[in-house]
Amino acid sequence: MRANRHFIKSVFTYRVLLLALVAFCCLEPHRANAQRISIGLYDTCSIQELCVRPLTEGYKILLNGKLRELEKEKELRIAFQERMLYCTQGAENLQPSGHVALLHTDPNSQFELKLLRPQGEARTYEGNLSLFVDFGRIMCINLVDQENYIAGVALAEVGGKAKPELYKAQALLIRTYLMGNRTKHLEEGFNLCDQVHCQAYKGSASKYPYILQGTKQTANMVVVDGAGELITSVFHANCGGQTASARDVWLTETSYLQSVRDPYCRRARGANWKKTLSLNDWKRFLQSKGVVTERINNSGYLYRSETREGMYELPGGIAVPFRDLREYFNLKSAWFDVTVEGGQVNLSGRGYGHGIGMCQEGAMRMAEEGKTATEIISFYFRGARIIKLERAQ
Ligand SMILES: [Zn+2]
Ligand SMILES: [Zn+2]
Incomplete structure (x- = not known):
């Protein structure tokens, strides 16, 4: 897929228009400041057919520029030929369209997405979904509220059983990454992908209210270095008792990515x-x-x-x-x-992983011992500070 990037520029304007349309359609006046970002779903997968199911009342589907109601719980199957998407709902074939979008005004609205070819598990996402054909596959772009996305990544990264302070620390790092990398996939028509290339994201964390609470309590906060620049907010599973310096692994001296002795992770499973x-x-x-x-x-x-x-x-x-x-x-x-x-x-x-930055199993233990998110961040990123952005970015 990556080899096809030279085609990108020709369809770039088309995608920007699509995204602008989706963004426009999804914003209610009172939510005009809600921050949404676009995530390329299943970025490394060649999707041939999929199925979506609204889990919230009030979704609309955009086909050939026209909106129509989409009934809750009713499955919509989508396949493609050439560059056209073919949607079927029950026995009804909808009009073929080059672009299909699922739209809702409420950022917490949910839909289920399941891959049929290749087969995949059903995942729940929040917000809107934009579909079109490119690279010989169906491109799926989720326009999602930033805080919901951060909570989703935190769930994918540390599961649902950690302490609130760990979710806060993780949310700070995820948001810092997001702020520093929003243009990473811009030429493909979205902000970030859902793979570890950017940050692992497998959909909604709404079943874990304390994860979302952790992201809300750190809203607009990011981690910066001594010069006030966003840090490279890396983390790994387990450092084995001592984190690695960026100098040893990446050959770049980074003030806040020094090696630190970590007594917290030695008994964890990844040690x-x-x-x-x-x-x-x-x-x-x-x-x-x-x-x-x-x-x-x-x-x-x-x-x-x-x-x-x-x-x-x-x-x-x-x-x-x-x-x-x-x-x-x-x-x-x-x-x-x-x-x-x-x-x-x-x-x-x-240890397990590159060893740079925050050791997740160590941080988990620190949170269990009552350490705060700020203490966790300061322990693994020496000299780094947590700041609140002046305004939503
Ligand atoms: Zn990526
Ligand atoms: Zn560790």
């Missing part, structure tokens, strides 16, 4: 891992990095470290970045001990 690899594969990779393995005996590969290090040091003064080993061997983290037994390399690792 430890093991993996066995063939010694030959290990050697082959090291050779590709310029290591002369003929000069190293098995004990030369041993490595043990109580602290997170950037480089795997080998005899002869050669070192290979742990992040390269992690990437090549698809390891859970870039912090591990190495032992050799026969023709095997045994890795014993700590």
Whole structure:
């Protein structure tokens, strides 16, 4: 799909018009300041057919520029041929249209979206839905209230069982990312995608009122660095007891992304891992990095470290970045001990994820111990501050 981006500009104006229309249709006068953003749903999936079902009264469908009522709970199946969408509702075939939108004036209105080809689970979303054909698939764009979106991402990221202060911390980071990346997919006609490329989003968190409460209590608040710039609000599952610095992983020195010792996540489920690899594969990779393995005996590969290090040091003064080993061997983290037994390399690792920024399992524990969202953010992002934006962005 990404390879087709050179087609994008030709349909860019068309999409902007569509989105403007959807935005216009969905705003009631008293909600004119409600912040909505557009999210490209199932961004990596080639959707051929889908089904939508309004869960709230009052949805309208826009077909060929005309609005008609859409009955609650009544399924609408949508497939396409060429660039036209074909909708069927029960036995009725609706008029084919290049663009279909589900519109509601209430940002908390809900609809269910289920993929039929390929098959997918039914998910509940809030707000409006805009559909059109591009890249040989149905493009699905959800125009959603910003706070509902933030709550949805928080649910996708940490599930529904954490403490309120963790949801507040997570909401601050999600909002900070959103504010700094709203143009990431603009040329495709939406703000952010729903994949980890941007932030994982699988729909509404309305069944978890305290998640939405966490986002509302931090409304318009973002995290900035000492210079007042939005931070790179990264997080990961578990740091293994010490977070990684941006310098070691991304090779960029970032004042607030330093390595910190984390006593909170050591007993969590993501804290430890093991993996066995063939010694030959290990050697082959090291050779590709310029290591002369003929000069190293098995004990030369041993490595043990109580602290997170950037480089795997080998005899002869050669070192290979742990992040390269992690990437090549698809390891859970870039912090591990190495032992050799026969023709095997045994890795014993700590943590899960890149290790930079907030450690989610550590933050979860901090919230359980009564720490506030501000304390959690300050612990993982040294020197960062939480500020309230002057006005809604
Ligand atoms: Zn994205
Ligand atoms: Zn941690």
